[in-house]
Amino acid sequence: MADFDDSKSDESDAKSPEKPQEKTFLESLDDEPSRTQEHKWGDGWRDIKEKRDHRGCEERVSRCMDHDPLVKLMVASLAHKGCPVNRPRHISCEPCDEKVSGGFDVVNNQVVICQNHLKKEGLVCNTLAHEFTHAYDKCRAKLDVPNNLEHLACTEIRAVSFFNCSFRNARRAGHASIFGRIKEQHQECVRKRAAQSVLAVTKISPEEAKDVVEKVFDRCYNDLEPIGRIPSQKIKDRKNACEEAERFGFTYR
Numbered sequence: 001m002a003d004f005d006d007s008k009s010d011e012s013d014a015k016s017p018e019k020p021q022e023k024t025f026l027e028s029l030d031d032e033p034s035r036t037q038e039h040k041w042g043d044g045w046r047d048i049k050e051k052r053d054h055r056g057c058e059e060r061v062s063r064c065m066d067h068d069p070l071v072k073l074m075v076a077s078l079a080h081k082g083c084p085v086n087r088p089r090h091i092s093c094e095p096c097d098e099k100v101s102g103g104f105d106v107v108n109n110q111v112v113i114c115q116n117h118l119k120k121e122g123l124v125c126n127t128l129a130h131e132f133t134h135a136y137d138k139c140r141a142k143l144d145v146p147n148n149l150e151h152l153a154c155t156e157i158r159a160v161s162f163f164n165c166s167f168r169n170a171r172r173a174g175h176a177s178i179f180g181r182i183k184e185q186h187q188e189c190v191r192k193r194a195a196q197s198v199l200a201v202t203k204i205s206p207e208e209a210k211d212v213v214e215k216v217f218d219r220c221y222n223d224l225e226p227i228g229r230i231p232s233q234k235i236k237d238r239k240n241a242c243e244e245a246e247r248f249g250f251t252y253r
Contacts, residue, residue, distance in 0.1 A: 050095060050115075050116075053093075053095065053115040053116050054093050054115050056115070056119070057093035057113055057115035057118065057124070058093050060118070060120075060121045060124040060125075061087075061091055061093065061113060061124060061128065062087075063121055064121065064124055064125040064128050065087060065091075065128070068125040068128075068129070069239050069241075069242040070125070070129045070162075070163075070227070070231065070241070070242065071125050071128050071129050071132070072242070073226065073227065073241075073242045074128075074129050074132035074133065074135075074136060074226070075132065077136055077226035078132065078135060078136055078139055080226075081136065081139045081140050082139065083109075083135065083136075083139035085132075085135075089110075090109060090110055090111060090135075091110070091111050091113065091128070092110055092111070092112050092113070093113050093115040094112055094113070094114065094115060095114070095115055095116045096112075096114035096115075096116060096117060099117065100114055100117070100200075101113075101114055101117055101118055101123065101127045102114050102118070102127040102128075102130075102131055103131065104131045104134040104135055106134075106138060106143065106145055109135065109138070111128060111131040111132065111135065112131075113127060113128065126163050126164070129162070129163050130159045130160075130162070130163040130164060131159075133155065133158055133159035133162060133163070134155050134159060136226065137151075137154070137155040137158065138155075140225075143155060145201075146201045146202055149198070149202065149204070149212045150212060150215065150216050152198055152201070152202070152212075153194060153195075153198050153209075153212045153213045153215070153216050153220070154216045154219070154220040154223075155220075156193075156194040156197040156198060156213075157190055157194045157213065157216065157217060157220040157221055158220055158221075158223060160189075160190050160193045160194050160197065161186075161190045161221055161230055162227060162230060162231065164189075164193055165186050165189035165190050165193060186230070187217075187221065190217075190221060191210075191213055191214070191217065194213045195209040195210050195213045196209075198212065198213065227241050227242075228241065228244045229241050229244060
């Protein structure tokens with residue numbers, strides 16, 4: 001077996017190091033930021049946007065609570081029934097995955113406002129008043145939803161009737177036209193939207209949702225507590241509705 005030549009080895013060690021070869025284009029790609037790093041940048045932007053949405057939502061909620069007549073009336077009515085609203089505890093601005101505006105968490109007694117979907121103050125006020133109707137119904141009548149379908153249908157009928165089926169909103173949603181009677185069109189809008197709301201939180205069929213809404217419709221549609229009327233979207237009418245409610249012991253001032 002041949003021996004190693006130590007002299008050659010020493011000579012090669014003494015040589016100056018070779019210049020590093022330039023990397024090819026494909027090799028240089030390894031030095032670019034990884035997709036994981038890019039994802040972190042995306043997460044940072046999402047965090048900033050979420051914080052901005054949250055701050056804007058809380059500001060709109062505060063203005064609604066302080067100035068919107070019907071929101072103030074619903075809050076006063078809840079207090080009158082022994083269920084006072086603590087703003088930080090009972091209202092939560094949160095990002096929502098689905099295309100919904102908000103909801104009422106019956107377990108935690110908390111109104112949720114979808115901060116990434118509601119960017120206009122009027123929509124926030126309307127959603128607050130709608131969800132406070134569910135809170136009011138639970139406070140006064142021990143609402144058992146979603147277990148009791150009739151309870152669920154009833155509170156949806158009331159909330160939709162008060163706050164979501166004005167002629168303008170109903171026409172925009174395709175539930176009304178200028179060629180029909182306003183009252184009948186309003187009732188039709190309430191039936192359809194209440195059934196949709198029931199479907200959204202249960203696993204029953206559309207036919208079953210329609211049937212349960214129809215079963216309780218007359219009684220719940222005519223239950224106008226605590227507002228006393230079905231208010232339109234006009235500010236003057238909303239204020240008049242609140243002033244009339246004072247006759248029943250509810251004040252929003």
